[in-house]
Amino acid sequence: MIRSRLCELVGIKYPIIQAGMGPFSNNNLCVAAANAGVLGLLSTSGVFNKDDQPWIYNEFARTGEADPEDDIGTLMEKVLKRTYRLxxxxxxxxxxxxxVSKEVLWASNILIDAAIRVREETPDVKNHLKVMYTSAGDPLGWEDKIKGAGFKWIHIVPSVRAALRAKKAGVDVIVASGHEGGFHTSWEPVHSMVLLPAVIEAVQDDDTLVVGAGGFSDGxxxxxxxxxxxxxxxxxxxxLATQESDFHPMWKQEVVDAGDRATLVARGYVGPARxxxxxxxxxHAANTLQKSPGVFLGIPEDYSTPDMLTAFExxxxKATFAGNKEKAMMAAGEVAQRIKDMPKVNDMVQKIVRDAEDILRNVPQKLLG
Ligand SMILES: Cc1cc2nc3c(=O)[nH]c(=O)nc-3n(C[C@H](O)[C@H](O)[C@H](O)COP(=O)(O)O)c2cc1C
Structure with a gap:
């Protein structure tokens, strides 16, 4: 059976992480992934905008057995307790x-504090809610809070420079995120085939693990x-394209139906997005070229780039949530073009692991004679 240091560190069966994907809830996907023996991650990016996007917040509450009237901290506690129970x-x-980007730090603190409270309240939760996974911001400064509370800490980066900073902060697992990945992607494109070995060479050691992201989908x-x-x-x-995934059926089917060269990059809420x-x-890409050209030039802009683009997004x-195909915009990675089915999570994980094992077992005689 395939084992890696990631399995030992967090206690999972297989060296696979299910990405947290927002802005909608992936509360049910996380449960299915965790129960299939991989690390499940709960998405939280949609709970920041209770006032602007109540339909997203309400959905988090509904799928998390919380109340739409709950504040973010209470909502998060209920979602975490439900996940633990399942x-x-x-x-x-x-x-x-x-x-943990600076624009949302107020919410980052509330969410992490909720996780700490739930772990302290019921000690067995610590055997299941083991990981704090930070993204979209600077990891430095979070070490005392996250590691001090006993979490295994994972942080995602788009460059060697950011990986070195994560290592300085004391992150346990650094995820190298290639530009082919879905939704928010980095200002300057470096794809997995270059980024992953570069980050491994720069930071991997006995205390620092490296995981690849962007384009991975099978054995x-x-x-x-x-x-x-x-x-x-x-x-x-x-x-995203699995039976248990919480995403709208239309979105899941569009991933399955995606053909050759199926994605593009245009502005997203916090920078370029696929x-x-x-x-x-x-x-949207044509508007981005005119109003937010930094997305294509690799020049970061702040959140306040033209309101018109934010309104469009x-x-x-909202149209995606309602299943309105004409107006919907659905994020996905380049790898959509390789995804041709919508399996159950457990069946999919078993096949990925079996196929990877077959390949790895046959490598010596196939390639070394
Ligand atoms: C629909 C969708 C939503 C995503 N939302 C988030 C998010 O809210 N926070 C985050 O850190 N990453 C988010 N991501 C990025 C993923 O965490 C991950 O890095 C990426 O999907 C990996 O590339 P892949 O799609 O080729 O597997 C999202 C990705 C997708 C496809």
Whole structure:
């Protein structure tokens, strides 16, 4: 059976992480992934905008057995307790994906504090809610809070420079996120085939694990990452198109139906984002070129880039939620073009692991004679 240091560190069966994907809830996907023996991550990016996007907040509450009137901290506590209840029998391991960019720091603190409270209240929770996964911001400064509370800490980066900073902060697992990945992607493109080995060479050691993200979806790509020296892979788009995934059926089907060259990059809420190519996202890319050219030039802009683009994104997200295909914009990674089915999470994980094992077992006689 495939094992890696990631399995030992967090107590999962297989060296795979299910990406936290927002802005909608992936509360049920996380449960299915944790129960399938991989690390499940809860998305939280949609709970920041209770006032602007109440339909997203309400959905978090509904799928988390919370109340739409709950404040963010209470909502999060209820979601975490529900997840624990649904994974504990099967020994599932899960974590919380929290954005730590400076614009949302107030919420990051509330979310992490809620996780600490839930762990302290019921000690057995610590055997399941083991991971704090930070994204979209600077990891330095979070070490006392996250490691002090006893979490295994995972942070995602788009460059070697950011990986070195994560290592300085004391992160346990650094996820190298290639530009082919779904939704928010970095200002300057470096894809997995270059980024993953570069980050491994720069930071991996006895205390620092490295995981690949962006383009991983099956046994072949898992085996390739492990052969490059990675400690595991994180998959987003692949988990989006599964039976248990909370995403709208239309979105899941669009991933399955995506063909050759199926995505484009245009502005997202916090920078460049990868969307499925549709008439609506092509229009958004054209607007981005005019009003927010930094997205294509690799020049970071702040959140306040033209309101018109934000309004377009909000309207598209609302349309996606409602299943309105004409106005919807759906994020996904380049790997959508390789995804052709919508399996149950457990069956999918078993197949990925079996295929990777077959490949790795046959490598010596196939390639070395
Ligand atoms: C629909 C979608 C939503 C995502 N939302 C988030 C998010 O809210 N926070 C985050 O850190 N990453 C988010 N991501 C990025 C994933 O965590 C992950 O890095 C990416 O999906 C990996 O690439 P892949 O799609 O090729 O597997 C999202 C990805 C997708 C496809």
């Amino acid at each position: 994974v504990k029998e099967r020994g599932g391991i899960f974590g919380l994906n929290v954005m 072949k790509t898992l085996a390739a990452a492990l052969l490059m020296g990675a400690d595991g892979v994180l998959m987003g788009t692949r988990f 969307w499925l190519k549709t008439p609506r996202s092509i229009e 909000n309207e598209s997200m």
